[in-house]
Amino acid sequence: MSGYLLITLALAALVMTFVGSARARATQNGASEKTHSRPIYHGLNAAIWTGVPAFIFFLLWLVGQSSVINQLVIASFPGSESLDATAKSLILSEVRQVAAGNIFKEPTPEIQAAVAHLKSLQQLSSVAIIAVVAAAMAIGAFLGYRVIGNRFRARHSVERSVTYFMMFSSLVAIVTTLGIISSLVFEAIQFFSKVPVTEFLFGLRWEPQIAIRADQVAGQGAFGVIPVLFGTFVISGIAMIVAVPTGILSAIYLTEYSDKRFRAVVKPLLEILAGVPTVVYGFFAVLTVAPAVRSLGLSLGIDASPNSALAAGAVMGVMIIPFISSLSDDALASVPRAMREGSYALGATKGETIRKVLLPAALPGIVGGVLLALSRAVGETMIVVMAAGLIAKMTVNPFDAVTTVTVQIVTLLIGDSEFDNPKTLAAFALGLILFIVTLILNLIALRTVRKYREKY
Amino acid sequence: MSSAAVTETMRNAGVNWHSDEMKARRKARYAADRRLQIYGMIAIAFALGFLAILVGSLTFTGYKAFTQTVATVEIDLSQAKVDPANIGEADWRGIVRNALRAQLPDLSRSDERKFFEMFTSSGQFLVRDAVVADPGRLKGVSSFTIPMADPVDQLAKGEIRRDVPESQRRVNDTQIGLYDQLVQKGIISTPFNWGLFFNADSRFPELAGLAGAISGSFWSLLVCFAISFPIGIAAAIYLEEFAPKNRLTDLIEVNINNLAAVPSVVFGLLGLAVFLGWLGLPRSAPLVGGFVLALMTLPTLIIVTRVSLKSVPSSIREAALGIGASKHEAIFHHILPLAMPTVMTGSIISLARALGETAPLLLIGMNAFITSPPDGVFAASTALPTQIYIWADSPERGFVSRTSAAILVLLAFLVLMNGIAIFLRQRFERRW
Numbered sequence: 053m054s055g056y057l058l059i060t061l062a063l064a065a066l067v068m069t070f071v072g073s074a075r076a077r078a079t080q081n082g083a084s085e086k087t088h089s090r091p092i093y094h095g096l097n098a099a100i101w102t103g104v105p106a107f108i109f110f111l112l113w114l115v116g117q118s119s120v121i122n123q124l125v126i127a128s129f130p131g132s133e134s135l136d137a138t139a140k141s142l143i144l145s146e147v148r149q150v151a152a153g154n155i156f157k158e159p160t161p162e163i164q165a166a167v168a169h170l171k172s173l174q175q176l177s178s179v180a181i182i183a184v185v186a187a188a189m190a191i192g193a194f195l196g197y198r199v200i201g202n203r204f205r206a207r208h209s210v211e212r213s214v215t216y217f218m219m220f221s222s223l224v225a226i227v228t229t230l231g232i233i234s235s236l237v238f239e240a241i242q243f244f245s246k247v248p249v250t251e252f253l254f255g256l257r258w259e260p261q262i263a264i265r266a267d268q269v270a271g272q273g274a275f276g277v278i279p280v281l282f283g284t285f286v287i288s289g290i291a292m293i294v295a296v297p298t299g300i301l302s303a304i305y306l307t308e309y310s311d312k313r314f315r316a317v318v319k320p321l322l323e324i325l326a327g328v329p330t331v332v333y334g335f336f337a338v339l340t341v342a343p344a345v346r347s348l349g350l351s352l353g354i355d356a357s358p359n360s361a362l363a364a365g366a367v368m369g370v371m372i373i374p375f376i377s378s379l380s381d382d383a384l385a386s387v388p389r390a391m392r393e394g395s396y397a398l399g400a401t402k403g404e405t406i407r408k409v410l411l412p413a414a415l416p417g418i419v420g421g422v423l424l425a426l427s428r429a430v431g432e433t434m435i436v437v438m439a440a441g442l443i444a445k446m447t448v449n450p451f452d453a454v455t456t457v458t459v460q461i462v463t464l465l466i467g468d469s470e471f472d473n474p475k476t477l478a479a480f481a482l483g484l485i486l487f488i489v490t491l492i493l494n495l496i497a498l499r500t501v502r503k504y505r506e507k508y
Numbered sequence: 509m510s511s512a513a514v515t516e517t518m519r520n521a522g523v524n525w526h527s528d529e530m531k532a533r534r535k536a537r538y539a540a541d542r543r544l545q546i547y548g549m550i551a552i553a554f555a556l557g558f559l560a561i562l563v564g565s566l567t568f569t570g571y572k573a574f575t576q577t578v579a580t581v582e583i584d585l586s587q588a589k590v591d592p593a594n595i596g597e598a599d600w601r602g603i604v605r606n607a608l609r610a611q612l613p614d615l616s617r618s619d620e621r622k623f624f625e626m627f628t629s630s631g632q633f634l635v636r637d638a639v640v641a642d643p644g645r646l647k648g649v650s651s652f653t654i655p656m657a658d659p660v661d662q663l664a665k666g667e668i669r670r671d672v673p674e675s676q677r678r679v680n681d682t683q684i685g686l687y688d689q690l691v692q693k694g695i696i697s698t699p700f701n702w703g704l705f706f707n708a709d710s711r712f713p714e715l716a717g718l719a720g721a722i723s724g725s726f727w728s729l730l731v732c733f734a735i736s737f738p739i740g741i742a743a744a745i746y747l748e749e750f751a752p753k754n755r756l757t758d759l760i761e762v763n764i765n766n767l768a769a770v771p772s773v774v775f776g777l778l779g780l781a782v783f784l785g786w787l788g789l790p791r792s793a794p795l796v797g798g799f800v801l802a803l804m805t806l807p808t809l810i811i812v813t814r815v816s817l818k819s820v821p822s823s824i825r826e827a828a829l830g831i832g833a834s835k836h837e838a839i840f841h842h843i844l845p846l847a848m849p850t851v852m853t854g855s856i857i858s859l860a861r862a863l864g865e866t867a868p869l870l871l872i873g874m875n876a877f878i879t880s881p882p883d884g885v886f887a888a889s890t891a892l893p894t895q896i897y898i899w900a901d902s903p904e905r906g907f908v909s910r911t912s913a914a915i916l917v918l919l920a921f922l923v924l925m926n927g928i929a930i931f932l933r934q935r936f937e938r939r940w
Contacts, residue, residue, distance in 0.1 A: 222742070228767060332919070334897075462871065
């Protein structure tokens with residue numbers, strides 16, 4: 053229904069564009085006074101007045117209706133005052149399931165009454181929004197049509213609307229950040245009311261699965277984040293060991309040694325590595341790399357875990373090669389020619405120039421790139437979800453399985469969306485840590501890169 | 509000899525560049541140079557080799573899922589008791605079993621059970637649906653294709669080896685014998701697996717397809733594009749052309765740069781808490797997926813658009829303003845159209861990125877098991893990458909090759925989108 057409503061809105065706005073400009077043209081023809089705006093602006097103005105208020109009503113309805121209906125349904129449910137939030141959401145989800153026709157057992161009369169109530173409310177709400185949108189469209193179209201005249205400054209009106217839209221759009225980025233921070237902090241505070249902050253930050257055991265049991269007292273030290281962070285940095289460390297030398301050396305080769313044609317072919321091919329979706333890397337790590345690592349471990353006499361840190365880390369390392377490579381490439385290319393040529397003039401070989409002149413000069417840029425890549429490795433999710441372990445262990449043995457922050461976030465949240473058990477809330481606390489760590493890494497990296505750019 | 513000492517000797521005594529010592533030094537220096545070059549080549553070879561192995565192994569495991577072993581069975585429906593007015597109610601299970609029985613008569617009871625296990629358990633529904641679609645088939649004999657069950661499919665494709673002991677493979681010796689008889693009768697074939705594209709998800713590998721995932725991805729990307737494209741361009745124009753230089757706009761710029769580097773899983777948490785938790789939007793819906801993807805692609809889109817706006821020479825703006833255009837007219841009639849090819853390229857590339865994004869979609873529940881394609885942005889659905897994740901987690905052997913096949917389909921879409929982007933860039937982009 054909302055789709056048809058949107059299409060109707062768009063069509064109405066389009067029609068008003070033509071109607072409005074036709075009327076403006078008619079009034080301008082043979083007018084003695086000077087006209088301010090071209091006909092098309094009168095049309096666009098009419099279209100904006102027709103479409104935009106109605107569209108805003110529609111958006112408000114879209115985001116608000118389901119929670120309002122939920123509130124009303126639960127309020128009318130017998131005995132709802134005494135229920136806690138969990139029971140309420142359980143009832144709601146059952147009502148919605150039954151209303152959608154997924155009946156597993158005969159619902160109780162209360163539920164059936166609630167379903168009937170829900171359905172009538174939904175019908176009411178859709179009738180209401182159609183009426184509201186239609187009314188807003190009609191009023192807007194009427195006013196927009198009536199206002200057309202030679203003296204009306206339609207262009208100013210349209211441009212003002214466009215400017216407001218642009219201002220609103222540029223605020224979206226801030227709203228997003230605020231949304232991220234507020235949702236993470238809000239849920240994390242709820243988590244910290246059940247598990248003390250100090251235990252979360254300094255605890256050495258991470259066993260969130262225990263907390264599902266009803267008799268479990270949350271906060272027995274099972275939510276210590278240290279081993280999870282440790283595992284994250286083990287895997288990211290392995291990734292960096294793979295990616296940093298490979299990335300920098302390939303950047304050196306591509307900028308300094310290779311001829312143009314080789315570079316033109318190889319650079320895009322390297323970029324492909326960054327474009328492959330991470331879920332593909334994850335599957336590849338499970339399918340090919342993990343068995344290979346396992347047999348490598350066996351041949352060394354080490355009992356490798358099937359989801360070893362080495363497999364996940366190595367694949368992740370390959371994924372971030374292009375980042376390091378292209379950022380190092382930029383850093384090397386922006387070293388002034390004079391430095392390079394001065395070094396050649398002193399009789400240095402190409403290799404000596406690279407090692408003694410170019411790399412030191414490009415170092416801040418390269419370090420910035422490496423930090424950006426590290427932040428990406430820390431936040432990378434699918435490879436580790438598929439290829440790394442679930443149990444938090446403090447080990448640096450690359451053949452052992454470790455877990456990461458992102459793995460825990462995903463496993464804690466998949467298939468479970470109740471917002472009041474510590475298991476779910478823990479994911480948001482982890483998310484907050486992840487956000488802060490990556491933010492700090494990014495800020496340092498951006499600052500290093502910028503500072504360096506100003507130097508030359 | 510230390511290098512300082514060498515310099516000292518050179519200064520004092522005049523250097524004999526042809527001495528053995530100097531020759532050795534030169535040789536060592538050139539060798540070091542060559543070593544660095546070789547390391548670079550090794551690094552590139554490692555990265556490209558990995559890419560080749562990645563694509564190679566996925567193709568190698570995936571290509572087999574593009575065919576499906578089926579049995580073509582003649583069924584005489586004129587004899588069967590089917591009420592043309594109520595086709596769905598007939599005993600399709602019995603009809604299909606009788607037709608299969610007729611292929612290999614005289615099987616013992618236990619063999620017969622093993623024989624039926626060789627076909628997909630949903631054969632009756634496929635035949636029923638085919639008849640519902642074409643009731644004319646009730647008049648006489650017509651042939652139906654029934655997919656073989658996953659183990660037999662694997663056997664036909666050589667994934668299950670016959671020389672493995674019976675206890676270690678999922679097809680027993682009796683079934684292999686029966687299979688060979690069916691092959692001799694010529695009713696087994698392996699046509700192209702259209703079901704991979706037109707079926708929705710299923711617990712049975714032989715019936716599982718990507719229709720739900722592809723349409724889910726389509727709806728999500730549509731929502732993502734509808735939001736991020738206008739908002740991204742508008743924000744970029746405002747920040748580049750209109751915004752006053754003050755604290756607020758500085759904050760916005762820092763924000764956009766940081767948002768572009770926030771891990772995608774954090775956007776998933778945002779979607780879960782805000783869109784599902786606070787606003788109560790439906791779980792697993794492409795609408796929410798599209799919202800989250802839009803928020804993720806916005807920063808990149810804004811950055812790309814700003815760069816392309818900046819690259820349009822200011823003489824164009826000044827010419828427009830000079831002949832009396834308003835600022836809006838100069839931008840929307842002249843600068844934006846000239847920047848558009850780059851903007852389109854950038855937005856297609858960021859859409860391609862959004863298509864491959866998995867983690868945020870997992871958190872908002874787009875990894876549900878859904879057996880019909882979504883009919884809109886509110887219906888529960890999966891997306892291509894989450895479908896890959898679901899299949900990769902499934903234990904059945906048949907899902908390994910299907911996962912690879914799904915990845916190949918996803919990669920094909922990505923190649924297509926990036927190809928369009930590159931084409932647009934080369935065809936329309938202007939260099940000033």
